[in-house]
Amino acid sequence: MMVKKMKKTICLLIPIFIILLLCSCGEKNTDSSLLTVDLISDALISKLNFEITPEEIDSAVALSDYAIDELLVSEVRYFRVGSAVADEIAVFNVKNADDIPSIENAVSERIKYLKEGFSDYKPSEVPKIENAYTKTIGNIVILCICDDISSVDGIISSL
Template identity: 35%
Template sequence: MKKTFTTVLAVILAIGAVLSGCGKQAAAEVDVSAVAQALQSGLTFQDEMNEIAESRLGDFYPTIDASTLNGFKMYKGASGATAEEIAVFQAKDAASVKEIETAIQTRLEDLKLQFEDYVPAEVKKITDAVTETSGNVVVLVVADDAAAAQKIVDEQLR
């Protein structure tokens, strides 16, 4: 009886290890460019969305060190009259994920301050922004349709 219990327990633990390993591997294989592109093409934006080069990361996220990233893709409204933004980060480690999440919260607070007097209607987009973390991937989407953005993010980060 003990031998059967031990065997069953070993099998259950092995299956659990395989399944948890698969989840970690999937998060590591996320292509940040593909996620950002899916969001850009799958959502409707008021503004033309321009790609932001990694060299300009500090202009928008000054506390994120590019050396802590395995990948980065960002699009921002070209005119500056909207708060529309897509930012997808792939961190090298869990500590960097926390820094990115903090930087995104700071970015959203800054955007609120910028737009509350300039274009108050944009504040709702900022307040409803989609922020999602899956493994070492962190996504921010500021768009009119937060529900549609969340759906695309969920599909991309599966």
């Protein structure tokens, strides 16, 4: 009788534990405060599939390419293959939340510039640019252009 009661209690407790466990896992994924520019950029560059792996470019070049004032961002990571390939990863940490729209606008302008540049030069790169991944998490603004674009969200969510 006692054993039967214990089993019933355990059977009731187990689903509660599972629910709690799932809730705690979910909370980890949505906590943007744990994400950093380095964490995101390192994960993207190491986990995405590229035909030619982009190389890290000096942050000064990123600020010049995106026409971003260096005072607006605290951290920048920038990866490119070269000017003839559209693949690009750029991750910015915006100092002040009020400046996020201007950085997002710079990212949009960059996409527009690349699309225009490649449309009459290498049209095969244009679909990649059109499907560019852009996301803002907290103060971090992300742009990713690559063939393996469907994997980007999963990689960032898993961090």
